[in-house]
Amino acid sequence: MLTTIDTPPPAQDSTELFQLRRRMRRPQRHRLLHGYPLAAAMPRIAEDLARDSILPPFVASRGLLVGVLPHPFCNPAVAGCGFCTFPHEAFTSRKAAVVIDHVVREIGQTLEARPDLAGRQIAGLYFGGGTANLSPPGPFRELCRALARAFDFSAAEVTLEGVPAAFLDRSPSLVDILCEELPARHLRLSMGIQTFDQERLRQMGRLGFGNAETFRKVVQLGHARGLTVSGDLLFNLPGQPLDAMKDDVRRAIEIGLDHLGLYHLVMFAGLGTTWSRDQGLVDALPTNKQAAENWLELRGMLVALGFDQTTLTNFERREFRGGDRRFVYEESSFRPDRFDMIGFGPSGISFAGEGEGAVKVIHPDGSAAYNSAIEQGRPAWDRAFAYSPRDRRVLHLIRRLSALSIERPDYRASFRSDPLDDFPQEFAAFEGEGLVRITDGTIEPTAAGMFYADAMAGLLSWKSLRSRRGGHALGRLQGDDNAGGHM
DSSP: OOOOOSOOOOOOHHHHHHHHHHHHHSOOOOHHHHOSSOGGGSOBOOTTSOGGGTSOOOOTTSEEEEEEOOOOEEOOSSGGGGTOOSOOEEOOHHHHHHHHHHHHHHHHHHHHHOGGGTTOBOSEEEEOSSOGGGSOHHHHHHHHHHHHHHSBOTTOEEEEEEOTTHHHHOSSOHHHHHHHHOOOSEEEEEEEEEOSOHHHHHHHTOGGGOOHHHHHHHHHHHHHTTOEEEEEEEESOTTOOHHHHHHHHHHHHHTTOSEEEEEEOOOOTTSOSTGGGOHHHHHTSOOHHHHHHHHHHHHHHHHHTTEEEOSSSEEEEGGGTTSTTSOOHHHHHTOTTTEEEEEESTTOEEEEOSGGGOEEEEOOSSHHHHHHHHHTTSOOOOEEEEOOHHHHHHHHHHHHHHTTOEEHHHHHHHHSSOHHHHSHHHHHHHHHTTOEEEOSSEEEEOHHHHHTHHHHHHHHHHHHHHHHTTOOTTSOOOOSOOTTOOO
């Protein structure tokens, strides 16, 4: 018989339904992409704890992903492009080179402390942070060489993320350096397009990052070298008509993008971004009802035009189905039951541990704090979260919703229980609101549920974080807020 663990006494149905509906009225953020707990909810590590003993070993039987944030720097004309909550500092090549040198040192220090990692086969490597390709070429080459010495990338997918124009104007080209220094199974580029609308790009302060012709040239550059190319689009911008959103999608397809990330704008008064302080822009945002309808239209459009939806926000050309050129890093990161993750650089995230011994750690966001930690020769993380049995279940469900399917047999194999037994009221509320489709084998978000995924994640984590707020084994637990969250 299936059993439940850590489950509070059953409440009235209206409690979970009330909480869900309250969350559905609030701004829908990209909580599921950030995992559990959110960055802002991660407890600060108590000063008297030995940081090198916090993260458990990376078990050889599990897959391993590597995320590298080479630096936290950016240079848009408008702070944070108006909407971005990622940690970022003003860019200079000199400062970026200094941080990258510390990332190289961190890789070496990690291998010294954990020699069992040396030569480990890597499933995926992601150079992220939104502006990784602003890295100076020389330091970036050294970073690639350090990674190639440390790990085996022969079966890995490697992605370089960045500013569109910087893929074209670096000399020598970071794309060529990537091809020369990292002998991976597959290489890909990922760029933040946001929109093809010139006036919107000006409003974002992104005209220096490129325009429609720039985006096209990046796709041509990648394809000429055998790489796949993805681009991220925003929709539900202030006052943006649906036809303009559809035009962005059409133009993204026309320039030949292989993968498309589709993100609705996260903005609300008090968020702290430049745009969120402009009441006119806040007032021009669509209601959640209209924003969800726009999502349904755009999703249907992409499917009709030959794209498969593979995760909550990722779409790929149907021709990639079943092939080895698919984008797999994100999907793998949504399998905490099968993959560990190690993060290098500012804001880097690591996750390790089988069963009930799992821990998640995060590095400092700022370059000065990160550099200081590396210079002291200790692990850089300053936030950590040790998962309880219930927390592991919450993590699993949130990550699998991101992957569009909770496989009930996998859940049973991991936890010897069923999601509907462990979270009966939550899933009853989701199903009642038309957000999930439940079968004997799976629990899948509906198209509407994909838009309201943030509300579902918030409800799943609500009781766990509420019961633990104010105290945690590794430090003080913060609020469950991703206003400054990142991955």
